[in-house]
Every structure is written in C-alpha cells, then in structure tokens.
Amino acid sequence: MQATESVYRFDHAELNPASRELRVGGEPVQLGARAFDVLLALVTHRERMLTKNELLDLVWPNLVVEENNLQVQVSALRKLLGAKAIVTVPGRGYRFAAALDDAPAADRTAARAAVAPPSVALPSEFGNLPVGLPPLLGRDQDLAQLRGLVREHRLVSLLGAGGIGKTSLALALARDLAHRFRDGAWMVELAHVSDPGAVPGAAARALRIGLPGHADPARELAERLRGRELLLLDNCEHLIEPVAALVGQLGAALPELHILVTSQEPLRLSAERSMRLGTLAVPADAEVADAAAHGAVALFAARVAAVQPGFRLDASNLEAVVAICRALDGMPLALELAAARVPLLGVPGVRQHLGQRLRILNNGARDAPSRHRTLRATLDWSHALLSPLERTVFRRLGVFVGGFGLELAQQVAADDGIDAWAVVDLLGNLIDKSMVVLEAGATPRYRLLESARAYAREQLEAAGEWERLRAWHARCMRAAIDRPERAGCMGFETMDQWVMTCIPEVDNLRSAIEWACGERGDPALALELVNTAAVLMYQAGRYGEGVRWMRMAEPLVDARTAPFVVADFCGGLAMIGLHGGVNAQEREKLLERSRAIFEQEQAHGRLVIALCMSAYVSAVTADFESAERHLAQGRALIEAPAMHGFRGLWLYNCGMVRRYQGRTEEALAAFAQALPLVRSGGDARTRFYVLNNLAALHQEIGHIDEAVDQFRAVIEHLRRSPLTDAQMLAFAHNWYAHALTVQGSLAEAQAQVMLSLPQCRRTLGIRHFSGMLALLAARQGRLRDAALLIGCDDAARARRGEVRSRADTRMLEATLALVGVVHPPSELAAWRLEGAGLDEDAAIGLASAGLSALPG
Structure with missing residues (x-):
C-alpha cells in the first residue's frame, strides 16, 4: 500500500504510514505487515464500508487468498485497538469507526476534491445494492467472464431468457466490483416500469437523485450523476428503445460511467459488448461426486434443502434429481420452482409430473417479481414482447424436438404469409430476444429450451395448428434425410457427408416416425422414414434404436405396400439388426425377400448391397456355400462400369467371408484392396471395419506387435474423426485390449x-x-470370472445366431486351457451355464473386476 506523509491519530493510537508504525498509548506495538495494510486501508477509506473483496484486493493484490486470512487480521487489530474501532457489516465487509483527532492535511484536500458543487444533488450512500442475497451457485466461470467485460468496457449487456439468472449474476458482479467505482454501484429495476418516458425518472429515484423537471430528464440525470458509478439497469427487454436512448446520452455525457444492462435482447448500440448467459451445467452421468459439482444439481439440492431441512443428495435420489435438471435444461428459475414442490410431491413425484411443468411449477416465492412466481408467468412475459409474426414462428418451432437446422426451420415455419427468407429474419429476432437458443458451430443449430417448447406447443394447440404441424414436420423430415431428393437439390454427397448432415436431426426423426406410425399418422410416410432411417442409424452405430423404429413400423407393411418399399424395409431391418435384435434365421428370410424384389425390378445397386449382407450373414452362421454364391452373384454385378462404386463394399464382405473360412491370406488381400476404395468413397464405417479387421488378421497370423501398433493407430484415427461414434470405440478398445492381452500387456489391456x-x-x-x-x-488369474464370461459369450452368440470363427475358437481353447489346469470340466460347465444367464450389469462387473487383479 502506498505510504503518505500523513499521521492518523484516534483514541489512544497513532498510525504513521511513512514509517509503517502503529503506537498505542505512546508505545510502539508489534504488528504484522498484512495487519498494518488492513488498518491503513480502513483508515484511509473511513468514509465508507470496504467490502471483503475490496480489502482482499488492496492488501493481497494479484493473489488468491482465503477470506479467513482477513478475519484473522481484523481480529488481531481489535485486540490492540478495542472491539469498537472496526465495525463488521454482516455479510458485506468492514468499516473503520473510530473518530480521528485531526484529519491530515492531505486527507482533507482529497475530501474537498471529492465534493461536488452545491447545485448537484448527490446520492447519500455508496450504492443501493440489496443485501442478504443467496449464494450464487454454478456461475463461477460466467462471473469471471462478466467481470472481465465490465472492467474493460463501459457498456455491457447480459442477455438471456427469462428465469435464466441474469439478475442474480449481475448483482453478484456489481457487489464484487462496487469498490472499484468511486461513486458506488447502483441498481435500477425496470421490470415494473411500463411507460417509456418514465425510464429516466425511475433511474433517478433508484439513485436517490431529484430531477428539477425543467429540461430533458435524461440530460438532467446526466448532470446530477457524479459520473464514476456502476449502473445496473435490470430487466430492460420491454423498454429497449428508451433504455438505449438513455444509455446513449449518459455514456456520451459521462466518459467514466459504466453501465451493466440485463435484458432478453441487446440494445444494439455501437459501444455495447454483449454476453449471453446459458443455463446451468447438467451432468451427463448420475454419479454423486460428479453430479454435485454441476451448477444445476447444486442449485436444485440447495433450494430443496432450504424448504425441506435434512435433504441431501445421495444414491437414493440422484438419478431423479439429474433427470429433473436435464428435463428443465438447467434453467435456474424452473429448478427453484421444482425444488419448492419437493415437500409436497417428493423428488420422484416432481420428476413424474414434469410433463405438466407449466401447471405444477407455479409456486414461486411471494417476494419474487410477479413474472417469476410461476413458470407460465415468466414465459407469458417473454411471449408478450414478440411481434405477431415472431409469435407465429416461435410456436411453429415448438414442433421440433431437441435442436434443428436452418433449412428445416424454414421449411416447417414458412407458409403463404411468411416465406422462407422471412423465417430467417424472424428466427434471428427470436434469438436476439432469447426465445431461441443458438448453438454455435461450423453449421449453426437452434433449439427451444424444453419449458419454452412446452409453452410453444400450448400456443400451437390454441391456434389449432398442432396436428397439421406434426404432419408437415414429418414430411419435411423425410425430405431432409432422403438421399436422392437431397442430391436433386444440392448435388452429390458421400455417405459420410450425408451422415454428418442428418445425424444431428435424429431427435426430430424419432418424433416424425412416432407420429407417422401413430393413430393419426401416415403409414406410407412412416415406411419411407424408417427405410431411410435404417441406413442412417446403421452408419451412426445406433443399432438398437434403429431396430425399435423398424419394429414400430413393421405392422404397416401389407399387401398394398409397394414392392420397392417392402424390399427396402426387409433389407433395412436385416442390416440394422446385424449385431442384435434380429436373429440369423429372420435375417436370412428378410434378405431373401429383399433380393428377390430387387432382382425382379433390376435394381442392381440395391441388389449388390443385399447380396453383400447375405454373404456376411451366411458366413457368420457357417453356411459357406450360400456365402460363396452371394459373393459370386455380387461380383458379376460390380464388373459393370456403372457399378464400380460398390467394389469396396463387396471386397470388405469378401474379406469377412474369407476370415470366417480361415483363409487368412485371402482375407488380408481382400481388405487391403477394399481400403483405398472405401476411403475414397467416403464411407467411414466400412473404412473402420476394414482397418480393425486388418489389425486382427495380423494378430491371427502371429504378428502381435504389428497388430498392437495397428490397433493403436485405429484408435488414434477414431479420436481425430468427426464421424466416430460409441459403437466404433467399443469395438476398437476391446479388440485393442485383446491384442494387448495376447502380447502380455495386461495392465494396459485392462485400461x-x-x-x-x-x-x-x-x-x-x-x-x-x-x-x-x-x-x-484368465491371464489375470480370475479363472471363475473367465468361465462366467465364456458363458456370456455363448449366450450372446446364440442370441445373434452366430458361430465362432476359427480365430474365436482358438481364443476359446486358450482360455479353457488356463481354467482347466485348476478346475475340473464339470465345474467349468456349471460356470459357463451360470454366465449365460448374466445380465449386462453383471457382465460389466466382471469386466471391471480386473482392476483388482492388477499389481499394486
């Protein structure tokens, strides 16, 4: 702290900044450097309270220090000077309370310089920020970002949807930085101001300034402000134009004034810097330690504990709490309203009733603003600020599930009165007004928060548009994912390009399929949707959901269904069910029906795909005669120049057949030839399968170190690829673990x-x-676990209708040999039978148990 030549005398003490000496009763006392700096700061700023943050900044500049360090220093000073010398303002800070015997000359000069002319009405205090606010949870990063903006820029707008916590964050920031503004931090609440002309007067009243009323109110306010304040103008969205005008005048007249605005839309002033506030973080998994660190869970748990003492987050309620936080998008107001319902409904009951969130979330605090006492009131407030056309587009966007792309929004929301390009402008307005969330990226996407979507659906139903929009949404989804239709509009796309474009729309695709398959749906459209979705979900590795969709639509296939549609459906169900959900016998019947129709219709491209799948299915069931027949028929077709694009797929499936036959060298050759073709053709999934099988074949022929290197390279490739999905990673990590097991690197294999x-x-x-x-x-010494896992494998293969390849058989024999050294065949057989009945959780437990077998 900078020393001066002044000496401060009070009670029986004397403080000399120049010599850094404190005397009490004429005698020097031992005082630590930090305690001296705390006392000097309090004395030189004795005209006001110093916040704890301010003192920490003054005494420990550029250091992160715990607050209890400050408390220790203040306690030491009180022992020396008496308890009344330093007053604590609970929850806020400290103030020097002793009277000085004679203010130093330099201090008096500074005081006179701070006094404005008598004609100016000055605020009587250092600010009007409310006290006793609840702690700010889950906003540390947001607070740091906003702090940086306010320090660097004179006009900052904090933007976000109603109920997202703008006011709480802005108040926390204002209190945190108040000490940096010589004339204080002041809050101007505008939510209850409805007259645009009353904005300057409302600001003056909050600042405790009297306006004479002889001239323009904004000019009079600018003349009477000291000019080095931080003004927080809260809830400005319904008064954007008058607030922008006032802010512009104040900023021009007072070059040291800082203004922080909270609003649902920006002021659109050139000096403005905006920060859009997102929702609180929600955990991806329901793990107690991890979940409690997320802002949404922390806020919900704290608010429940406030109304239901004794509540704590634990394993019994964690899953439901996380589900509530997800369903409410981490929206602070919605979480607080949901927490208030826990004493009546319990956590499971709140979760159960969130489908009616606009009805049950209606019990906010009585001292909260009226627009925040119910979720519906908050949404009503925001909706009322929209123009008629903005309301129309907003409610139509309510038909989407999850996010949506721009083209889909244009197709769904446009009509004879609103063309597609008007939708773009209106969508931009809705983003500015915080009714739609923009998800930035290489290709921007948009979404409504779930509560806003529920409100938009109500608006659709009230307008009589809900059923019509569902039908139109489903038709738009078909056009959006249909490859031939897309090619006609946008040109050729590789498989990878198509997948990357369409997979973000899976939530909307699911919604469209559910509607089309329902009572008021469209059976023909449903089949078109699921047939295309089967290819998309296969390419995305999402087999289980794809099978569910196909099964949902299966009853719609009847004698009236067009042959091509039937063939596509049969081929799609067989393909998406290759790894489970469709047994081998059904797959063969489906593929046989599909091949027959494509052959009759001379649809050669579709026929090659069906033949390749048929060859693979035959190979994994050890029907090699049929596999060879399907390969031969497919080879004859791909010889035609127009069919060369299918050679990579055919070669891959040829390699798989050869591998199951044990013809390793031929399999290697087939995969090696397939690799450049599938790479250039833009088919990431087949490319991954080729790479993984090449590595596995090197392992099978005994090149174990080379195989380990290749598996490692496959995983590195997956980490870099934007098309990597969970199915690819599951295959890659487990095959790599197998190679490491054979190599003897057991710890790395377990990892x-x-x-x-x-x-x-x-x-x-x-x-x-x-x-x-x-x-x-078995190699870890867990012999019983090994036998149980063999039983799991027996059951899994039986469900899929697959036999073991020759390499699989050799692996099984090696495992059985290790177990058989210690345990008799009868015990091994009993364990295999027990393992066949284990569910997924039990199998995961066995896989994880290897950690305890590692040394150390």
Whole structure:
C-alpha cells in the first residue's frame, strides 16, 4: 500500500504510514505487515464500508487468498485497538469507526476534491445494492467472464431468457466490483416500469437523485450523476428503445460511467459488448461426486434443502434429481420452482409430473417479481414482447424436438404469409430476444429450451395448428434425410457427408416416425422414414434404436405396400439388426425377400448391397456355400462400369467371408484392396471395419506387435474423426485390449477395457465382447470370472445366431486351457451355464473386476 506523509491519530493510537508504525498509548506495538495494510486501508477509506473483496484486493493484490486470512487480521487489530474501532457489516465487509483527532492535511484536500458543487444533488450512500442475497451457485466461470467485460468496457449487456439468472449474476458482479467505482454501484429495476418516458425518472429515484423537471430528464440525470458509478439497469427487454436512448446520452455525457444492462435482447448500440448467459451445467452421468459439482444439481439440492431441512443428495435420489435438471435444461428459475414442490410431491413425484411443468411449477416465492412466481408467468412475459409474426414462428418451432437446422426451420415455419427468407429474419429476432437458443458451430443449430417448447406447443394447440404441424414436420423430415431428393437439390454427397448432415436431426426423426406410425399418422410416410432411417442409424452405430423404429413400423407393411418399399424395409431391418435384435434365421428370410424384389425390378445397386449382407450373414452362421454364391452373384454385378462404386463394399464382405473360412491370406488381400476404395468413397464405417479387421488378421497370423501398433493407430484415427461414434470405440478398445492381452500387456489391456465401458453401455453392450474379456480374466488369474464370461459369450452368440470363427475358437481353447489346469470340466460347465444367464450389469462387473487383479 502506498505510504503518505500523513499521521492518523484516534483514541489512544497513532498510525504513521511513512514509517509503517502503529503506537498505542505512546508505545510502539508489534504488528504484522498484512495487519498494518488492513488498518491503513480502513483508515484511509473511513468514509465508507470496504467490502471483503475490496480489502482482499488492496492488501493481497494479484493473489488468491482465503477470506479467513482477513478475519484473522481484523481480529488481531481489535485486540490492540478495542472491539469498537472496526465495525463488521454482516455479510458485506468492514468499516473503520473510530473518530480521528485531526484529519491530515492531505486527507482533507482529497475530501474537498471529492465534493461536488452545491447545485448537484448527490446520492447519500455508496450504492443501493440489496443485501442478504443467496449464494450464487454454478456461475463461477460466467462471473469471471462478466467481470472481465465490465472492467474493460463501459457498456455491457447480459442477455438471456427469462428465469435464466441474469439478475442474480449481475448483482453478484456489481457487489464484487462496487469498490472499484468511486461513486458506488447502483441498481435500477425496470421490470415494473411500463411507460417509456418514465425510464429516466425511475433511474433517478433508484439513485436517490431529484430531477428539477425543467429540461430533458435524461440530460438532467446526466448532470446530477457524479459520473464514476456502476449502473445496473435490470430487466430492460420491454423498454429497449428508451433504455438505449438513455444509455446513449449518459455514456456520451459521462466518459467514466459504466453501465451493466440485463435484458432478453441487446440494445444494439455501437459501444455495447454483449454476453449471453446459458443455463446451468447438467451432468451427463448420475454419479454423486460428479453430479454435485454441476451448477444445476447444486442449485436444485440447495433450494430443496432450504424448504425441506435434512435433504441431501445421495444414491437414493440422484438419478431423479439429474433427470429433473436435464428435463428443465438447467434453467435456474424452473429448478427453484421444482425444488419448492419437493415437500409436497417428493423428488420422484416432481420428476413424474414434469410433463405438466407449466401447471405444477407455479409456486414461486411471494417476494419474487410477479413474472417469476410461476413458470407460465415468466414465459407469458417473454411471449408478450414478440411481434405477431415472431409469435407465429416461435410456436411453429415448438414442433421440433431437441435442436434443428436452418433449412428445416424454414421449411416447417414458412407458409403463404411468411416465406422462407422471412423465417430467417424472424428466427434471428427470436434469438436476439432469447426465445431461441443458438448453438454455435461450423453449421449453426437452434433449439427451444424444453419449458419454452412446452409453452410453444400450448400456443400451437390454441391456434389449432398442432396436428397439421406434426404432419408437415414429418414430411419435411423425410425430405431432409432422403438421399436422392437431397442430391436433386444440392448435388452429390458421400455417405459420410450425408451422415454428418442428418445425424444431428435424429431427435426430430424419432418424433416424425412416432407420429407417422401413430393413430393419426401416415403409414406410407412412416415406411419411407424408417427405410431411410435404417441406413442412417446403421452408419451412426445406433443399432438398437434403429431396430425399435423398424419394429414400430413393421405392422404397416401389407399387401398394398409397394414392392420397392417392402424390399427396402426387409433389407433395412436385416442390416440394422446385424449385431442384435434380429436373429440369423429372420435375417436370412428378410434378405431373401429383399433380393428377390430387387432382382425382379433390376435394381442392381440395391441388389449388390443385399447380396453383400447375405454373404456376411451366411458366413457368420457357417453356411459357406450360400456365402460363396452371394459373393459370386455380387461380383458379376460390380464388373459393370456403372457399378464400380460398390467394389469396396463387396471386397470388405469378401474379406469377412474369407476370415470366417480361415483363409487368412485371402482375407488380408481382400481388405487391403477394399481400403483405398472405401476411403475414397467416403464411407467411414466400412473404412473402420476394414482397418480393425486388418489389425486382427495380423494378430491371427502371429504378428502381435504389428497388430498392437495397428490397433493403436485405429484408435488414434477414431479420436481425430468427426464421424466416430460409441459403437466404433467399443469395438476398437476391446479388440485393442485383446491384442494387448495376447502380447502380455495386461495392465494396459485392462485400461482399454475400462475405456470401452461407457461406449458399450451406449451401444452393443459388453457381453458382445465377453469372449475376448474371458482370455484377459484368465491371464489375470480370475479363472471363475473367465468361465462366467465364456458363458456370456455363448449366450450372446446364440442370441445373434452366430458361430465362432476359427480365430474365436482358438481364443476359446486358450482360455479353457488356463481354467482347466485348476478346475475340473464339470465345474467349468456349471460356470459357463451360470454366465449365460448374466445380465449386462453383471457382465460389466466382471469386466471391471480386473482392476483388482492388477499389481499394486
């Protein structure tokens, strides 16, 4: 702290900044450097309270210090000077209370310089910020970002939807920085101001300034402000133009004034810097330690504990709490309203009734603003600020589930009165007004928060548009994902380009399929949707959901269904069910029907795909005669110049057949030829399968170190690829773990298994890889676990209708040999039978148990 030549005398004490000496009763006292700086700061700023943050900044500049350090120093000073010398303002800070015997000359000069001319009405205090606010939860990063903006810029707008917590964050920021503004921090609440002309008067009243009323109110306010304040103008969205005018005048007249605005839309002034506030963080998984660190969960738990003492987050309620936080998008107001319902409904009851959120979330605090006492009131407030055309587009966007792209928004929201380009402008307005969330990226996407979507649906139903919009949304989805139709509009796309464009719309695709398959749906449209969706979900590795959609639409296939549609449906169901959900016998029947129709219709491209799938299905069931027949028929077709694009797919499936036949060198050659073709053709999934099988074949022929290197390279490739999904990662990590097991790197193998578990949960399940894991368990000495995992593998293969390849058989024999050294065949057989009945959770437990087998 900078020393001066002044000496401060009070009571029986004397403080000399120049010599850094404190005397009490004429005698020097021992005082630590930090305690001296705290006392000097309080004395030189004795005309006001110093906040705790201000004192920390003054005494420990550029350091992060715990608040209790400050408390220790103040306590030491009180022992020396008496308890009344320093007054604590609860929850806020400290003030020096002793009277000086004679103010130093330099101090008096500074005081006179701070006094304005008598004609100016000055505020009588250092600000009007409310006290006793609840702690700000989950906003540390937002607070730091906003702090930086306010320090660097004179006009900052904090933007966001109603109920997202703008006021709470702005108040926390204002209190945090108040000490940096010589003339204080002041809040001007504008929510209850409805007259645009009353804005300057409302600001003057909040600032405790009297306006004479002889001239322009904004000019009179500018003349009477000291000019070095921080003004917080709160809830400005309904008064954008008058607030912008006032802010512009104040900023021009007072070059040191800082203004922080909270609003649902920006002021659109050239000096303005905006920060859009998002919702609170919501955990991806329901793990207690992790979940409690997320802002949404922390806020919900704190608010429940406030109304239901004794509540704590634990394993019994965590899943429901996380589900509530997700359903409410981490929206602070909605979370607080939901927490207030817990004493009546319980956490499970609140979760159960969130489908009627606009009805049950209606019990806000009586001292809250009226627009925040119910969720509906908050949405009503925001909706009332929209123009008629903005309201129309907003409610139509309520038909979307999750996010949506610009083209879909244009198609769904446009009509004879609002063309597609008007939708773009109106969508931009809705984003500015915080009714639609912009998700930035290479290709921007948009979404309504779930509560806003529920409100938009109500508006659709009230306007009589809900059913019509559902039907139109489903038709738009068909056009959006249909490859031939897209090619006619936008030109050729590779498979990868198509997947990357369409996979973000899966939530909307699901909604469209559910409507089309329902009572008021469209059976023909439903089949078109699921047939295209089967290819998309296969390419995205989302087999289980794809099978569910196909099964949902299956009853719609009847004698009136067009042959091509039937063939596509049969081929799609067989393809998406390759790894489960459709057994081998059904797959063969489906493919036989599909091949017959494509052959009769001379649809050669579709026929090649069906033949390739048929060859693979025959190989995994050991029907090699049929596999060879399908390969031969497919080879004859791809020889035609127009069919060369299918050669990579054919070669890949040829490699798979050869691998199951044990013809390793031929399989290697087929995969090697397929790789450049599928790479240039833009088919990431087939490329991954080729790379993974090349590595596996090197392992099978004994090149184990080379195989390990290749599996490692596959995983590195997946980490870089934007098309990587959970299914690919599940395969890659478990096959890599298997190669490491054979190499003897058991610790690293177990680490790869653990990395695979989250991916397995999302896709195929760990039982799909239990044969590989059995060998690892056996080499770790967990012989019973190994036998149980073999039983899991037996059951999984039986469900899929697949036999073991020759390599799989050799792996099984190696595992059985290790177990058989210690345990008799009868015990091994009993364990295999027990393992066949284990569910996924039990199999995951066996896979994870390997951690305890590692040394150390």
